[in-house]
Amino acid sequence: MLISLLRIFVTALISLIGLTVITFTISQQSSLPLHDYQSNSVFVQYFEYLGYLFQANWGTSNITGSDVLSEFLKHFPATLELLLFALLIVFVSGISLGIVAAKNRGTWIDNSVMGATLVGYSMPIFWWGLLLVLFFSLFLGIFPVAGRIDYQYYIEPISRFMLVDTLIGNHSYGMSAFFNALNHLILPAITLSWVPMAIMARMTRSALVNILKFEYIRTARSKGLSENRIIWAHALRNALQSLLTIGGLQISILMTGIIITEHIFAWPGVGNWLLRSVARQDYPSIQGGILALSFMVILFNVFIDIISNFLDPKKRRPLE
């Protein structure tokens, strides 16, 4: 167990080193040096750079003059809020759709779910987002086009999670601000979660269909258990840990998708900040943004690895 954890951490460490080498290279692009380096050798400067990172000194933007780390932390809650909401949709609807399809395999229900997810799978997210806006916001008028909350509401940023701030903030709007913010979250979250949700649904279906062929399922059937019970208690439990790994992989899809989604929906998160920095050649911010986002992906994968280790006894084998 210990060794297997060690293996996870060593892999993560190697990725982190690779990552910092890349961001260090980006930071060297700026005409003004990002930090005051003592040494002239690039090799030693890299270690100094790591030192600065650990001291939470990520440099200052050469365009706006603001601190990169605090600028990141300012934008991150918006990204995280959207990400978590999208992740919820990916797991809940992805798995539910997969179950529905697996239970009704071969029927028109299965075919239409699989057809729909295939479309979702191959949908360019930028176009999809615009289509959703066109239909739900402009044609039906039930969702707002963009932003985090209507401007009638002035919510002072406290935690910077809009849903939280509408609840804890000192304002006179009551719950309507919260629902307004929730309403703003839905279209971007659907846009963002669409591709990974489709993957999740297809994976769930195929995992379940596979498992349902096993002997022990036949045994369960012969015991007279209902189909629901078989799927929920026997099949899904065994599929769960491979689904979790797949879910973990979706995080990197979500992370790339979030940049585009934030741009489309004028969502003030890290993705928009990063795009703006690229447009302005704000190298300190670009390296900071890339570092932080990739760090999140690595961290999350470590987390998923550990959990699936706990779930799967076969994975706990020591190094041979």
Add this chain to the structure above:
Amino acid sequence: MSFVSEKKSSHTKLLLLSFLACLIGCQPSIPIDSEIDSSLLVYCSEGSPVSLNPQTNTSGTTVDATAPTLFNQLLDYIPGTTELRPSIAAEWSINDKGTIYRFTLRDDIAFHSNEYFTPSRNLNADDVIFSYNRQRLVNHPLHNINGNSYPYFNGQGLAKLIKRIEKIDQHQVEIELTRPESPFLSILATPFLPIQSKEYAETLMKKNQLELYDKNPIGTGPFQYLAYEADSYLRFIRFDKHFAFKSIVEHLVYSITPDPAMRFARFSAGECDIMRYPLPVHNKLAAQDNTIETIQTPALNVAYWGFNTQKPPFNEPKVRQALNFAVNRKAIARAVYDNQAILAEGPLGPSSWAFAASQDKIIYNPEKARQLLQEAGYGEGFNLDIWAMPVQRAYNPNARKMAEMIQQDLLEIGITSNIVSYQWGTFLNRVAAGQHQTVLLGWSADNADPDNFLTPLLSCAASNNGSNYSRWCHPEFDKIILKARQESDIEKRKLYYQQAQEILHFEKPWLPIAHTPNNLLIKNTVKDVNLSPLGTINFEGVTLISKEDAF
């Protein structure tokens, strides 16, 4: 496991599905705070301002965010025009030589206040001197705060032009110039030279928080700064003690929406009242919609195809004349500008008072072009590079497409060409260093004086690694525009500029392409928004009417 009942598991499933359904379909009804709604104006802008102090940044986004809201200058422009009017300075006088300006300031101008600062006095001469000296004097306590970059002040050479600034009394300031400079008042009226509070700087200095000076701005304008969240919004609240007028708008929000399609979608859905930088297609859609009005002003900008006159064969005027005949600009106006621009005859457009209509207009005539090339000794044609700017600007929405069209036209007169492009910063650096043969670029004026086109774009001083990208230096032309700059009589200046334009018309360092009008879409519930030919927006006289009254 067996204690999980059948019933329960199907309940769970039901719950999951209903949650999914809720995600897609739940629509809580949202009561809107009607009190805020009736005095709220939302402006959909195109980006996050780099700074909230236009002294330190000249981008259009920064100007839009600060000029109509936070600040005032000594003078400004009558909304929607390029005519000067008094603002902080109630009146002014100029000596006969045109070198000494004396301004008399109003005494009723109050500053904003915020959590860090409450002003104890009105604006006076100290604030004017403080604001200019911050940019002018290297040893000024605020000079090096927040990046020490004053692009407009330095770009106009004001540090050299201004010899001294002196306080005569509390409400009189005298500025002496090293030489007469007739565009000087126009320069002072630009949004880049706001008058800011000296007392605020002193207060922050005591608290050791000077860097807040530009981030939590204090000005004298009709709106006070409330909050700024980059990539999201910029909020202002009405300043009730503004010296000139009280706006009907109490809450002003800049909603930052970089993507133009989404900006138009937000505007169409009623999430904002004003839309900045509509695309040509949006203007067309707006024309069919009776709830939308388009505000359009003739523009002080120009797109051009510049020839590097230091490189053969472009040092030969005949070749440049030939290229002027070779391009079908009407097709460009249609394909690139969607017929929403006017063809240019020179750097100055018809909206400038110094515009001189020429006898022979620039026309498309490949025959004539071939003949001129023959005369110049290039009858068999040659190969050239067209550098196309990689970004969209109001004056050129698609330089790449324009380059491709020119490429086709050139083939007809036997010239083959390659299109060259770099990432924007690199592009500008390389063009400034003269690495190009020909380049598609443009210019937007920052003050209404015609000199703002001619000196930066075509003077000898700017031809060596400056913004004169055709690197064209014509001593006679240079002499004329210098005389015009030092002359204060507008009729005499007009004559000088006419001569200058005649020289250009023969020499043709460029092919002028188009002037693009500035436009803005507004909902018909908003009235009297102004857009100046310089592209700055003005909310001064804005009135809001209810939807029912709008029809």
